[in-house]
Amino acid sequence: MSQTPISQLFSADKPLLSVEFFPPKTDEALEALMDSVDDLAIYQPDFVSVTYGAGGSTRDRSAQACNLLREDHEYNIMPHLTCVGASRDELAQTINGLYETGYRNIMALRGDAPKDADSFVVAKDGFAHASDLVAFIKELHPDIAIGVAGYPEKHPEAPDLATDLRHLKTKVDAGASFITTQLFFDNGDLYRFLDEADKLDISVPVIPGIMPVMSLKQIKRITSMCGASLPAELEKHLNTAGDDSERVRQIGIRWATEQIQDLIEAGLPGVHLYALNRSDVATELMSAFRATAEQP
Numbered sequence: 001m002s003q004t005p006i007s008q009l010f011s012a013d014k015p016l017l018s019v020e021f022f023p024p025k026t027d028e029a030l031e032a033l034m035d036s037v038d039d040l041a042i043y044q045p046d047f048v049s050v051t052y053g054a055g056g057s058t059r060d061r062s063a064q065a066c067n068l069l070r071e072d073h074e075y076n077i078m079p080h081l082t083c084v085g086a087s088r089d090e091l092a093q094t095i096n097g098l099y100e101t102g103y104r105n106i107m108a109l110r111g112d113a114p115k116d117a118d119s120f121v122v123a124k125d126g127f128a129h130a131s132d133l134v135a136f137i138k139e140l141h142p143d144i145a146i147g148v149a150g151y152p153e154k155h156p157e158a159p160d161l162a163t164d165l166r167h168l169k170t171k172v173d174a175g176a177s178f179i180t181t182q183l184f185f186d187n188g189d190l191y192r193f194l195d196e197a198d199k200l201d202i203s204v205p206v207i208p209g210i211m212p213v214m215s216l217k218q219i220k221r222i223t224s225m226c227g228a229s230l231p232a233e234l235e236k237h238l239n240t241a242g243d244d245s246e247r248v249r250q251i252g253i254r255w256a257t258e259q260i261q262d263l264i265e266a267g268l269p270g271v272h273l274y275a276l277n278r279s280d281v282a283t284e285l286m287s288a289f290r291a292t293a294e295q296p
């Protein structure tokens with residue numbers, strides 16, 4: 001059965017809820033993840049996205065996770081796809097395969113350098129920018145809804161936010177239906193990004209991406225890679241919690257919950273949860289989302 005294009009799900013009075021998983025490395029971990037995703041069903045996520053490893057390293061596992069989530073759990077899925085290490089022909093094969101299986105959503109990304117390289121390298125007969133991939137998908141299957149990445153604190157390689165937003169506008173003009181943002185911890189950064197995007201007539205829905213902090217060490221590694229900043233106040237709370245992992249978890253959930261409540265009250269069209277494959281964390285945040293979104 002074909003899936004629903006996410007572009008058809010946006011509505012003025014009901015923000016969307018989505019959650020992201022990454023494909024686990026082993027069969028056992030994949031099985032455990034599939035067992036735990038049942039817990040999420042009561043919160044009715046509007047879609048579930050599945051990441052794609054650098055260099056296509058998780059290609060088969062990404063496909064396996066997408067198929068299980070779609071067939072066994074009947075979620076509306078957004079598979080991610082990157083340009084890393086793939087020629088146009090290979091990308092066309094993957095896109096056509098997804099389409100024939102019934103997928104109607106793709107998150108189109110350039111991707112990062114694989115582990116053994118310092119920076120992104122354009123594959124032979126491949127694409128240099130996500131905007132090229134967007135245009136390519138649109139040409140092959142105009143009815144696929146395409147999501148693209150946006151960066152409230154700019155992409156790490158971009159010289160400034162204005163330049164990065166001009167490139168974001170190119171992705172939208174190429175056919176993207178919506179933008180999902182990189183994680184951020186200060187909603188002020190998102191609101192500034194939206195104001196600047198508005199000035200460039202970027203008018204597709206922007207879904208803010210929220211990641212709860214589960215460990216100070218882990219979040220410092222993630223933010224150093226993706227260019228997001230950790231507010232001093234949040235870092236202070238986390239330092240106070242020290243090695244008490246349950247306390248850190250509570251601080252992370254509380255911060256993320258407050259971000260979500262504020263975003264819904266500000267009228268954002270949805271929230272995307274980077275739940276780090278932790279269904280316990282995802283259910284707490286989804287519950288907070290529903291409680292706020294369904295307030296009369």
Ligand SMILES: Cc1cc2nc3c(=O)[nH]c(=O)nc-3n(C[C@H](O)[C@H](O)[C@H](O)COP(=O)(O)OP(=O)(O)OC[C@H]3O[C@@H](n4cnc5c(N)ncnc54)[C@H](O)[C@@H]3O)c2cc1C
Nearest residue numbers: 051052080109110111112129130149155157158164167182
């Ligand atoms: C929501 C989300 C999901 C993600 N999922 C994955 C995933 O599943 N797998 C994965 O490997 N990575 C994923 N990433 C990370 C992403 O691949 C990296 O951030 C990557 O470095 C950039 O990808 P992009 O699609 O934003 O690239 P682009 O939009 O191509 O931008 C990359 C850089 O190039 C610049 N640029 C764009 N167009 C031009 C142009 N025409 N001329 C000059 N410069 C230009 C941009 O300003 C930016 O600095 C995700 C990121 C986000 C926010």
